[in-house]
Amino acid sequence: MSRVCELTGKGPTTGNKVSHANNKTRRRFLPNLNDVTLISDVLGQSFKLRVSAAGLRSVDHRGGLDAFLAKAKDVELSSKALKIKKAIEKAQAAA
Template structure:
């Protein structure tokens, strides 16, 4: 299971631990990932995704999963999220 947000593509970053003696050793900064179920009003069902806390706030701010997916860039989305985006767009076009 990779440590990557399925909606924003946010992943681990690298940096240094710096001691009091100014010794530097490499470390990783991992994203704050959460397993959540997001509801789609268009498809009337839930989707389980592993997303960062920042992405969850963004989804709430934009007004839900459907609105977030409408503005999301395809390059940032995982293959699962990309399939959800296409299903939502197809359902909205049919209505």
């Protein structure tokens, strides 16, 4: 399972671990991923996603999963999230 947020596309970054003696060795900074269940108001359905803590705050800030996906760029979203976005757009167009 890859360590990438399904909504924001945030993945591992690299940097240096610096010891007390100022020795530098490469290390990875992993995103804080959580398995969450988000509910779509338009579809009336819940979806299990692997989202970073920052991504979860962004979803709350924008007013829910539907509003977040409406503004999100397709490049950042995972294939699963992209399918949800297309289903929401289709349901809104029909209503």
